[in-house]
Amino acid sequence: MRDNPGPAVMAEALVKTYPGDVRALDGLSLAVQPGEVFGLLGPNGAGKSTTIKILTTLARPDSGTATVAGHDVLRAPDRVRRVIGVVAQRSGADPTASGRDNLTLQGRLYGMSGSALRKRVADLLDRFGLTEAAGRAVKTYSGGMQRRLDIALGLVHRPQVLFLDEPTTGLDPEARAAMWAEIARLAADDALAVVLTTHYLDEADRLAARLAIVDSGRIVAEGEPEVLKGELRGDAVHLTLRQAAGTGVLALLGDLPGVRETTVDGVTVSARADDGAAAVPGILAALDRAGVPVAAVTVARPSLDDVYLRYTGRRFDAEKTGAKTGEQTVEVAA
Amino acid sequence: MNIVTQTWWMTHRRLKALFRQPAVLVITLVQPAVWLFLFGALFKRVVELPGFGSSSYLDYLIPGVVVMNAVSANMWSGMGAIDEIERGTLNRFLVAPIRRSAIVNAGVIEAAVSTIVQSLIIVLLGWLAGAEFPGGVGGVAALLAACVLLGTVFNGLSTAMGLAVRQRETIIGLSIFLLLPLTFLSTAFMAKGLMPGWIQHAAAANPVNWAVEIGRTALSADPDWAAMGRLGGGLLVLALALVALSIRSFRGYQKSI
Numbered sequence: 001m002r003d004n005p006g007p008a009v010m011a012e013a014l015v016k017t018y019p020g021d022v023r024a025l026d027g028l029s030l031a032v033q034p035g036e037v038f039g040l041l042g043p044n045g046a047g048k049s050t051t052i053k054i055l056t057t058l059a060r061p062d063s064g065t066a067t068v069a070g071h072d073v074l075r076a077p078d079r080v081r082r083v084i085g086v087v088a089q090r091s092g093a094d095p096t097a098s099g100r101d102n103l104t105l106q107g108r109l110y111g112m113s114g115s116a117l118r119k120r121v122a123d124l125l126d127r128f129g130l131t132e133a134a135g136r137a138v139k140t141y142s143g144g145m146q147r148r149l150d151i152a153l154g155l156v157h158r159p160q161v162l163f164l165d166e167p168t169t170g171l172d173p174e175a176r177a178a179m180w181a182e183i184a185r186l187a188a189d190d191a192l193a194v195v196l197t198t199h200y201l202d203e204a205d206r207l208a209a210r211l212a213i214v215d216s217g218r219i220v221a222e223g224e225p226e227v228l229k230g231e232l233r234g235d236a237v238h239l240t241l242r243q244a245a246g247t248g249v250l251a252l253l254g255d256l257p258g259v260r261e262t263t264v265d266g267v268t269v270s271a272r273a274d275d276g277a278a279a280v281p282g283i284l285a286a287l288d289r290a291g292v293p294v295a296a297v298t299v300a301r302p303s304l305d306d307v308y309l310r311y312t313g314r315r316f317d318a319e320k321t322g323a324k325t326g327e328q329t330v331e332v333a334a
Numbered sequence: 335m336n337i338v339t340q341t342w343w344m345t346h347r348r349l350k351a352l353f354r355q356p357a358v359l360v361i362t363l364v365q366p367a368v369w370l371f372l373f374g375a376l377f378k379r380v381v382e383l384p385g386f387g388s389s390s391y392l393d394y395l396i397p398g399v400v401v402m403n404a405v406s407a408n409m410w411s412g413m414g415a416i417d418e419i420e421r422g423t424l425n426r427f428l429v430a431p432i433r434r435s436a437i438v439n440a441g442v443i444e445a446a447v448s449t450i451v452q453s454l455i456i457v458l459l460g461w462l463a464g465a466e467f468p469g470g471v472g473g474v475a476a477l478l479a480a481c482v483l484l485g486t487v488f489n490g491l492s493t494a495m496g497l498a499v500r501q502r503e504t505i506i507g508l509s510i511f512l513l514l515p516l517t518f519l520s521t522a523f524m525a526k527g528l529m530p531g532w533i534q535h536a537a538a539a540n541p542v543n544w545a546v547e548i549g550r551t552a553l554s555a556d557p558d559w560a561a562m563g564r565l566g567g568g569l570l571v572l573a574l575a576l577v578a579l580s581i582r583s584f585r586g587y588q589k590s591i
Contacts (some may be wrong), residue, residue: 090422
């Protein structure tokens with residue numbers, strides 16, 4: 001079963017609409033190869049979790065098809081369930097039961113028993129640093145310990161594909177770093193494909209061998225993080241204006257030699273330049289002549305944030321806070 | 335793994351959780367104890383009313399209080415369903431290779447076990463206080479069976495509500511709206527012949543009353559087996575209908591996610 005030559009996950013043209021005409025997925029397609037860590041990156045509400053729900057047989061798409069380890073999620077959900085491990089956003093561990101009891105029950109649900117199960121549970125407790133706390137109720141665990149237990153729960157039955165839905169959301173920096181190390185270790189297992197969703201750019205950059213950027217229910221870019229960044233050709237120049245500017249800025253900067261792909265989002269103006277440092281004086285002079293005061297300038301090597309900007313036309317951070325966009329529209333109107 | 339093994343492990347999990355906190359089982363028995371010993375003492379002389387047809391109010395009350403407890407305890411099952419949804423536990427089981435009916439069955443079996451344990455404790459408390467059960471062990475068993483069926487009805491109703499509405503207030507409202515009215519529209523506290531005519535009619539159609547009547551005749555010296563069969567059959571049909579409803583509400587839940 002493990003030498004299945006096809007992709008670990010294949011989704012084609014998934015569409016999912018929720019009541020109230022909310023289109024969560026709008027023709028999403030993706031492929032994940034066996035043994036790779038695949039990142040789904042996008043802001044909240046982009047469709048990442050809906051994708052995971054469909055691939056893990058929890059939700060049904062309105063249309064489109066998907067297979068996991070060669071099994072169709074709609075026609076053979078039970079076969080899919082046997083070969084996947086799921087670490088959802090909400091833990092799902094029983095808080096009054098001990099870590100060991102949670103793991104043991106999980107193994108039993110997948111048909112494991114006896115000494116093989118006991119050994120597997122002991123190995124996982126050991127590997128995730130939970131041996132000492134194994135007999136304690138899960139509600140006494142720290143956030144990081146609970147999350148490690150969640151991953152152990154997803155691995156008990158040795159799945160071929162592990163789904164991690166926002167595994168580090170809500171963790172403190174130390175616990176997040178530990179979780180990253182853990183996920184990196186999972187990546188070393190050639191038999192295991194990992195599908196990871198995140199709304200942290202640095203997390204996707206660091207962990208995913210390949211990633212897809214999800215925007216409004218579809219994939220807008222897909223590839224290795226380095227390749228995606230390389231496609232941007234040149235440095236990113238970000239300017240923060242003292243007040244929101246209209247689209248007039250676009251024409252102003254578009255005329256400058258060596259400056260490309262200018263976008264404006266409220267007080268933030270972004271552009272791309274072959275040599276960022278050399279382009280800055282020209283940009284500042286042009287804005288100064290037009291009477292647009294600048295508060296700050298940064299020049300950086302391309303980041304995933306820039307990749308996101310290029311494919312969606314919006315900056316990633318502005319998306320997450322949500323309210324910001326509305327605020328800026330008001331400013332422009334005033 | 336077949337459905338029986340799956341049901342067993344899902345039930346095992348719930349029973350372990352139940353017996354991990356035995357105090358909860360005991361605390362929920364404070365209410366029935368109040369009905370039995372305070373209410374029972376307060377209305378002790380009610381049996382002197384002509385036509386009441388019983389000599390000890392404690393004897394009379396026991397089936398009523400046991401049945402009332404079965405209703406009230408099972409009406410909270412929707413809370414558990416909401417907890418499991420919010421914690422993500424339900425989704426964890428839904429993505430595991432187990433049947434949905436194993437999840438539902440486990441809930442029904444857990445409810446039955448806790449109903450039996452609580453009912454037995456109430457019967458025992460009554461016995462220690464001097465109540466008499468001419469119907470003996472068989473009578474108690476029939477009372478327990480009626481409580482399990484009635485408990486399944488309200489367990490199914492509450493679970494279905496929890497899965498459909500996912501609001502704790504609804505479960506609390508369900509309990510407030512149903513528990514006392516259904517209990518007062520039955521012979522739990524007052525003999526049938528002494529109730530107003532309209533309540534007698536309402537009681538005839540009230541499943542809570544069916545269970546009380548089964549328990550009372552079963553515990554008497556001369557049980558009316560025909561009536562027990564008829565009322566028990568009615569409870570069984572209702573219980574199966576409500577289990578079917580809660581399985582449906584699982585499907586509804588899954589459509590909404």
